[in-house]
Structures are given as structure tokens and as C-alpha cells.
Amino acid sequence: MEETILxxxxxxxxxxxxxxxxxxxxxxxxxxxxRVKMPEADPERRSHSYEEVNQGLTEEQALAEARRCxxxxxxxxxxxxxxxxxxxxxxxxxxxxxxxxxxxALKETNTLPAVCGRVCPQELQCEANCFxxxxxxxxxxxxxxxxxxxxxxxxxxxxxxxxxITAKRSEKIAVIGSGPAGLACAADLVKEGYDVxxxxxxxxxxxxxxxxxxxFRLPNEIVETEIRxxxxxxxxxxxxxxxxxxxxxxxxxxxxxxxxxxGSGAGLPNFMNIPGENFNGIYSCNEYLTRVNLMSAAHEDxxxxxxxxxxxxxxxxxxxAMDAVRTARxxxxxxxxxIYRRSEDQMPARVEExxxxxxxxxxxxxxxxPLEYFADENGFVKQMKLQKMxxxxxxxxxxxxxxxxxxxxxxxxxxxxxxxxxxxxxxxxPAVLPxxxxxxxxxxxxxxxxxxxxxxxxxxxxxxVRGGATVILAMGDGRAAAAGIHKYIQEKxxxx
Ligand code: FAD
Ligand code: SF4
Numbered sequence: 308m309e310e311t312i313l314x315x316x317x318x319x320x321x322x323x324x325x326x327x328x329x330x331x332x333x334x335x336x337x338x339x340x341x342r343v344k345m346p347e348a349d350p351e352r353r354s355h356s357y358e359e360v361n362q363g364l365t366e367e368q369a370l371a372e373a374r375r376c377x378x379x380x381x382x383x384x385x386x387x388x389x390x391x392x393x394x395x396x397x398x399x400x401x402x403x404x405x406x407x408x409x410x411x412a413l414k415e416t417n418t419l420p421a422v423c424g425r426v427c428p429q430e431l432q433c434e435a436n437c438f439x440x441x442x443x444x445x446x447x448x449x450x451x452x453x454x455x456x457x458x459x460x461x462x463x464x465x466x467x468x469x470x471x472i473t474a475k476r477s478e479k480i481a482v483i484g485s486g487p488a489g490l491a492c493a494a495d496l497v498k499e500g501y502d503v504x505x506x507x508x509x510x511x512x513x514x515x516x517x518x519x520x521x522x523f524r525l526p527n528e529i530v531e532t533e534i535r536x537x538x539x540x541x542x543x544x545x546x547x548x549x550x551x552x553x554x555x556x557x558x559x560x561x562x563x564x565x566x567x568x569x570g571s572g573a574g575l576p577n578f579m580n581i582p583g584e585n586f587n588g589i590y591s592c593n594e595y596l597t598r599v600n601l602m603s604a605a606h607e608d609x610x611x612x613x614x615x616x617x618x619x620x621x622x623x624x625x626x627x628a629m630d631a632v633r634t635a636r637x638x639x640x641x642x643x644x645x646i647y648r649r650s651e652d653q654m655p656a657r658v659e660e661x662x663x664x665x666x667x668x669x670x671x672x673x674x675x676x677p678l679e680y681f682a683d684e685n686g687f688v689k690q691m692k693l694q695k696m697x698x699x700x701x702x703x704x705x706x707x708x709x710x711x712x713x714x715x716x717x718x719x720x721x722x723x724x725x726x727x728x729x730x731x732x733x734x735x736x737p738a739v740l741p742x743x744x745x746x747x748x749x750x751x752x753x754x755x756x757x758x759x760x761x762x763x764x765x766x767x768x769x770x771x772v773r774g775g776a777t778v779i780l781a782m783g784d785g786r787a788a789a790a791g792i793h794k795y796i797q798e799k800x801x802x803x
Contacts, residue, residue, distance in 0.1 A: 332374060334377050337374055337375055337376070337377050338375070338377065338439070338443060338445070340371065340374060340375045341446075342372070342375065342445075342446040342447070342448070342449055343364060343368045343369075343371060343372040343449055343452065345361050345362070345363075345364065345449075345452055346361075346362040346363070346364070346365075346368075347360055347361055347362060347663075348360050348362060350663075350666040350667050350668075353523065353667070354633075354636050354637060354667040354668060355637060356523075356637065357521070357522045357523050357637065358523065359522070359523055359524070359526055360523050360524065360663055361425070361455075361659075363455060363456060363459055364449075364452050364453070364455075364456045366406075369401055369406075369452075369453060369456040369457075370401065370402065370404065372448065372449050372452065372453055373398050373399070373401040373402035373453060374402055375439075375448050376394075376395060376398040376399070376402070376448045377438060378395045378398075378399060379395065379438050382394055382395045382438075383436045383437070383438060383441060384433045384434070384436050384437045384438075384447075384448070384450060385433075386436055387432045387433040387434070387435055387436030387437075388432055388433045388779070389432065389777075389779045389780050389782075389783040390416045390417050390779060390782055390783050390786065391416055392413060392416050392417050392420075392433070392454070393412055393415065393416065394433060394450055396412045397409045397410075397412040397413050397453070397454070397457060398448065398450070398453055400412055400457075401453055401456070401457060406456075406457055406460040406461070406464075407460070407461055407464065407466060407468070409453075409457035409460075410457045410458055410460065410461035410467075410468070411468055413454060413457055413458060414468070414470075416786075417454075417779075417782070418490060418491050418494040418495075418533070418537070418782065419487065419490065419491070419533050419778075419782065420454050420455070420457065420458035421455060421458035421459055421462060421529050421532075421533065422487070422516060422525060422529065422530065422533065422778060423451075423454060423778060423779050423782075424451050424452070424453075424454035424455025424456070424457075424458055424459075425451075425455055425524065425525050425529075426520060426524065426525055426626075426657075426778055427451055427777065427778065427779050428657050428777060429447075429450055429451035430447075430657070430658050432779070433447075433450045433451070434447035434448070434449075434450050434451065435447070437450065462529070462532055467536060469536055469539045469540060470498060470540060472497060472498060472500060472540060472541055473500075474498075474499055474500025475500045476499065476500040476501050476502070476796075477502070478501055478502065478565040478566075478796050479501075479502045479503075479504070479562070479563050479564045479565060480496055480501050480502070480503050480504075480564065480565060480566050480567070480568070480792060481504055481506060481550070481559055481564045481566075481567045481568070482496075482503060482504070482505040482506065482567075482568045482570065483506050483550040483567060483568065483569045483570060483571055483736065484505075484506075484507065484508075484514060484569070484570035484571040484572055484769075484771075485505050485507040485512040485513060485514055485534075485544065485570075486513070486514020486515055486516065486570055486572050486769060486770075486781060487514065487515075487516060487769065487778045487779075487781040487782045487785065488514075488568075488570035488572075488768045488769025488770070488771075488781035488782065488784050488785040488788075489505055489507075489514070489568065489570035489769070489785060490505070490513075490533070490534070490537060490782075490785065491781070491782035491783075491784075491785030491786050491789070492568045492570060492766075492768065492784075492785035492786065492788050492789045492792075493505050493537065493542045493568075493785075493789075494537055494540065494542070494789075495785070495786050495789030495790070495793075496568075496789045496792060496793070497537075497540050497541050497542050498540070499789070499793050501793075501796075503541070503542050503543065504542075504543040504544070504545060505542060505543070505544050505545070506545050506548040506550045506553075507544065507545065507546045507547075507548060508547070508548065508549045508550070509546065509547070509601065510546050510547055510601075511546065511601055512530075512534050512544055512546060513527075513530045513531075513534065514570075514572055515572065515574075515778075516530045516778070517530055517600065517601065518593075518596065518597045518600050518601045519593070519596050519597070519600070519627065519630065520626075520630060521596070521599075521600060521630050521633070521634050522600070523633070523637070524630065524660075527600075549735070550571075550736070551735045551736055551738075551739040551740075552735070552739075555739065556739070556740065556765070560764075565764065565796055565799070566764045566765075566766065566792045566795060566796060567764060567765045567766065568758075568766045568767065568768070568785070568788050568789075568792065569736050569751060569760075569765060569766070569767040569768075569771055570767070570768060570769045570771065570781070570784075570785060571732075571733045571735070571736050571771045572732075572733055572769060572770045572771055573730040573731055573732045573733065573770035573771065573774055573775045574593055574730060574733050575593075575730060575731040575732065575733055575734065575749075576591030576592060576593045576594070576726070576730055576731075577726075577728050577729040577730060577731060578591065578726055578728070579622070579677070579726065579728055581677060581678060581679055581680070582678075582679040582680070583679050583680030583681060583682065583688070583691075584680060584726070586680055586682040586686055586687065586688040587614075587682070587685070587686045587687045587688065588614050588616065588687045588688040588722060588723045588724065589680060589688050589723075589724045589725075589726065590613070590614075590723075590724070590725050590726070591725075591726055591727075592621075592623070592627045592628065592630075592631045592725050592726060592727035593627075593730065595613060595631055595634070595635075595725050596627070596630060596631060596634065598611075598613050599613060599634055599638070605638055613638070614722075614723050615638050615639050615640075616635060616640055616721070616722045616723025617639065617640060617641045617642070617722055618640070618641065618642045618720055618721050618722050618723070619632070619635045619640045619642070619643050619644070619721065619722070619723040619724070619725070620644045620646055620677075620691060620719070620721045620723070620724045620725070621635070621643070621644070621645055621646065621724075621725045621727055622646050622647075622677055622724065622725070622726050622727060622728055623645075623646075623647065623726070623727030623728050623729075624645065624647035624649065624653070624654035624655060624656060625654070625655040625656050625727065625729075625775075626655070626656045626657060626660055627727045627730075628645060628647075628656065628725075628727035629645075629656045629657075629660040629661065629663075629664050630660075631725045631727055632644075632645055632664060632669050632725070633663070633664055633667060633669065635723065635725065636667055636668065636669065640723075642670065643668065643669045643670065644669070644670045644671075644672055644719075644721075645664070645669055645670070645671050645672065646672045646675050646676070646677060646693065647671070647672070647673050647674075647675065648674065648675065648676040648696050648709045649673070649674065649696075649698070649706065649707075649709050650673055650674060650698060651671065651673055653706050653707075672693070674695060674696040674697065674698070674709065675693050675694070675695060675696060676693065676694055676696055676709070676711070677691050677692070677693055677694075677724075678691075678692045678693065678694050678716060679691070679692045680692075680724065687722070688721060688722065688723065688724055689720065689721070689722060690718050690719065690720055690721065691718070691719055691721050691724065692716055692717070692718055693716065693717055693718075693719055694711050694712070694715055694716050695711075695712045695715035696709040696710060696711055696712060697709070697710055697712055698710070729775060730770070730774075730775045731748065731749055731774070732748070732749040732750050732751075732770065732771050732774065733771065734749055736751070736771070737749060737751060740762060740765070742761060742762055743760055743761055743762055743765065744760065744761035748774060750771065750772055750773065750774055751767040751771055751772050753766065753767050753768070753772055754791070756787065756791070757787070757788070757790070757791030757794065757795070758772070758784060758787050758788035758791045759791050759795065763795070764795070766788040766791055766792055766795075767788070768781065768784025768785050768787065768788045769781035769784050769785065772784060
């Protein structure tokens with residue numbers, strides 16, 4: 308992928324590679340500039356509201372940050388991005404003040420830059436591979452912040468470029484699930500001219516982008532705008548439609564659908580199966596966030612509100628755990644605790660989310676694990692028994708395995724617990740397709756290049772293939788599957 312991008316960049320810029328922008332400031336000067344700081348909402352104020360925490364770069368900040376990019380002849384950052392965004396190209400557009408062109412460059416490979424600029428773990432992807440990180444040992448160019456800046460600029464300008472679809476093909480394709488995998492797949496297929504319908508089980512579109520990630524991190528209206536833009540490109544959406552229950556695959560084949568993309572995600576919560584986990588006031592992370600984000604359960608006068616715990620504990624150390632604990636804080640928790648059995652540097656959550664949670668007063672109880680919950684006379688959780696852990700030898704993941712310290716148990720009061728210890732794939736689609744090859748964990752087995760499953764007209768990607776992963780990996784899968792579906796259909800057409 309990197310080779311192709313390099314070829315494109317060389318063709319665009321000429322063989323000597325040095326365009327006017329690059330010559331305008333000396334490389335040494337660029338590398339001496341400091342990384343921009345993202346303006347953030349005040350921690351005390353924001354921990355009582357849903358205002359977005361990161362407020363976005365100003366134009367001056369974006370221009371200054373774009374100048375730090377030295378436009379490497381071989382941009383290693385590109386290889387760190389799962390969808391291969393032309394990173395130097397979009398950043399140099401920003402440096403020249405061509406903000407709309409920057410957004411267009413981003414959208415060549417990424418359908419949802421406003422989303423990815425906000426939620427991608429850049430420190431592990433593009434920014435981890437930036438020249439500054441690798442060679443200079445300095446803070447990377449803020450690629451994610453700049454990506455968000457360009458995408459927001461385009462949206463706020465009201466001049467969003469909707470690609471004109473010139474191709475027209477008769478074949479109908481069904482996309483199952485409207486998360487990032489489904490949306491990315493549908494976007495590429497509609498650009499090829501196919502008749503694409505996205506079927507979504509919930510009443511809202513967007514998958515985890517809407518039901519999981521809270522507004523203070525990713526405002527719903529941003530996801531909604533992106534979806535409306537996809538609609539303008541010709542994608543059809545059907546909500547409250549459970550594929551495999553509302554209809555079967557055979558029903559849809561009879562209706563003329565020629566291929567299926569399964570992007571049904573991993574929404575099945577895991578539990579620890581410890582005593583007392585069924586007491587009232589103990590939620591799975593998915594239930595808690597979905598009810599708050601999509602079902603008005605954050606309002607006390609609503610028929611079925613969630614519990615408004617004052618002394619809450621979230622078990623886990625991923626993005627989901629951070630989102631849950633910070634949501635509970637916003638809903639009135641006075642003491643909010645993260646209980647994680649490993650150390651902080653082993654936490655899977657984005658570094659920024661950990662920092663923000665700490666600023667908002669969340670307590671981190673690291674190397675600690677719950678053993679048992681205790682309830683009051685009405686069956687509501689009131690206490691938990693915790694145990695201290697220490698790190699032992701590395702496990703299969705390469706991380707040092709946490710081991711219990713005998714005799715270190717202690718009790719802590721709590722009136723609400725949210726369990727966030729991972730998710731499993733949604734089981735419905737594998738259950739209704741007996742010929743579909745799946746792993747023992749319930750993920751669908753696909754060809755890594757085309758994303759084709761063991762059933763020739765069924766393709767899959769995102770969390771249903773990877774287990775819980777990331778937004779951008781799901782989108783990369785969706786795009787690979789769109790290419791796989793196009794190839795599959797064209798080969799069928801050629802054979803007939
Ligand atoms: P999903 O987003 O889960 O979408 C699947 C959709 O399919 C859902 O809308 C579901 O309702 C629908 N569906 C399921 N079955 C059917 C059916 N039978 N018929 C019709 N529709 C169906 N990743 C990051 O990169 N950065 C983050 O900061 C981050 N934070 C996260 C926070 C939370 C709370 C959670 C839960 C996840 C987070 N992730 C994050 C992970 C990321 O969101 C997922 O990896 C990604 O959304 C997976 O995309 P997907 O399209 O495969 O599935
Ligand atoms: Fe980095 Fe994510 Fe943007 Fe790719 S999509 S450049 S990984 S922030």
C-alpha cells in the first residue's frame with residue numbers, strides 16, 4: 308500500500324519531490340517547532356455536562372502544526388494508518404491554507420475523517436510511525452488533530468464535497484450493520500455504482516459510534532452528518548431490521564440481492580462470572596452506555612432510567628471502561644473508580660481518554676481485581692471484595708500476567724458497578740447460517756484479502772471478524788470487502 312501511495316505522491320509532485328511548500332521553511336526550523344496542544348473544556352465544568360472535551364484546533368494552531376510536517380520522501384506515518392491516508396498530502400494542503408482540499412484528500416481513503424480524527428488510537432498507528440517519533444524521539448506531528456480540523460472545517464463550511472456517482476450497476480447488495488465497517492463498505496460499493504441498502508437492527512444508525520462512544524467524545528450530530536452524506540451518495544438505510552430474523556438470507560437472495568456484507572459487530576458483553584455479579588445495580592458496559600446514549604435512560608423522569616450511583620466502580624481498562632466511568636461521573640457519581648487488574652501502561656484505552664478521566668476526578672485502582680459483590684436487603688449491590696494483584700511472567704499477549712496476592716483482599720463500598728471486561732461477536736448471523744465457518748469464539752472466518760467467507764456471496768469484516776477492535780480497522784475491513792464483493796460480482800457477470 309505504501310508503495311502505491313509513494314508512486315502517486317511522486318507523480319503528483321514531480322520526481323525531485325521538493326515542492327514550493329517544502330522549500331519555504333527549512334527542515335531544521337520545522338523540527339524545532341513544538342507540537343500543538345489541543346484546547347480542552349475545563350475538567351470541573353465538563354464532568355457535569357456532555358460538552359465535547361476536545362474543542363478542536365483553531366486555524367492558526369492547525370497552520371502551525373502542519374508546518375512541523377517535514378513532508379518525508381518516504382512517509383512512514385502512512386504505513387501506520389490502516390486505511391493508508393495520504394498523510395503528507397492532506398497536511399501540506401493545510402499548510403497552504405487549502406483546508407477544503409485537505410478534506411478531499413482525506414476522503415480519498417477514509418469515509419469518516421471527522422470520526423477517526425477523534426477516536427483513532429493515533430499514538431499506536433500513524434503517529435507511532437511518524438518521523439518525529441521514530442528518528443527524532445520528539446512528539447509526533449498531531450496527525451489526528453489535523454485530520455479532525457480538516458474534516459470539521461469542511462462540515463462547518465457547508466461545502467462538503469459529495470462524490471458524483473457516474474457508474475450505474477443493476478446488482479443489489481445488502482450491508483448488515485451500520486457501524487464503521489458497514490458504512491465504509493457501503494460507501495465504496497455505491498461509488499462503484501451498485502444498488503446498496505444498509506440494514507440496521509437498532510432504531511439509530513452508526514453502530515458503536517452512536518450507541519457506545521458518548522457525545523462528550525464524539526458528538527452524535529457528527530456521525531449523523533456523515534450518514535446523511537452517504538445517503539446523498541445513494542445508499543439506502545433501513546432501521547429496526549434484524550437481518551436473519553426480520554428476513555432470511557434466502558428471502559433476500561430471492562429479492563435479487565447478489566452479495567451480503569456482514570458488519571454486525573461484537574456487541575455481546577463478557578462477564579467475570581464471580582459471586583454476586585447478578586445483583587441489581589450491576590450492569591454490562593454495553594447495556595449501560597446504550598441505554599444512556601440511545602434510549603433516554605439518563606433522565607430520572609424517564610420510565611426506565613439507569614441507576615444514578617453515587618459510589619460507582621467500573622471494572623476494566625479499555626475505551627469502553629473509560630466511557631462508562633466518565634458517563635457515570637456526568638450522571639452524578641461522587642466517587643468513580645476504575646478497577647483494573649493490570650498496570651496503567653498495559654491499559655488498552657487511548658492515552659488521551661485515561662488522561663481526561665483522571666482530570667475529571669476518576670480514581671484508578673490498578674493491579675486490583677474484584678472477587679465478590681454483596682447486596683443490601685433489596686438485592687442492590689452495596690459492597691465489593693477486591694484483591695491486589697502483581698505482575699508475573701508474560702502471557703500469550705506478551706504482557707506480564709497479573710497474579711493475585713494472597714491475603715490482600717479488602718472491602719470497598721459501592722452502589723453501582725459496570726462490568727467492562729471485553730465483548731464477544733454478535734451470535735445471530737453465524738447461528739442462522741449453518742454453512743458459515745466461524746471460530747470457537749464466534750468470529751466469522753474470512754479470506755484476509757477479499758473478506759469472503761465460506762459462503763461465496765457472504766463477506767464480513769470489523770468486530771464480527773476480529774472480535775472487539777477499532778473503528779479504523781473495521782473501516783479498513785469494510786473497504787477490503789467492498790473490493791472483494793466488486794471482484795466477485797464482476798467475475799460472475801463475466802462468466803454468464
Ligand atoms: P459496530 O460498530 O458494533 O456496528 C455493528 C452494527 O450492526 C450495530 O449497529 C448492530 O446493531 C448491527 N447489527 C448487529 N446484528 C445485526 C443484524 N442481525 N441485523 C442488522 N443489524 C445488526 N474504537 C476506536 O478506534 N477508538 C475508540 O475510542 C473506541 N471507543 C469505543 C468505546 C466503546 C464504548 C465501544 C463499545 C467500542 C469502542 N471502540 C473504539 C471500538 C470500535 O467502536 C469498534 O471496534 C467498531 O465500532 C467496530 O465496528 P463494526 O462496524 O464492526 O461494528
Ligand atoms: Fe491516523 Fe487514524 Fe487518521 Fe489513519 S485514520 S491517519 S490512523 S488518525
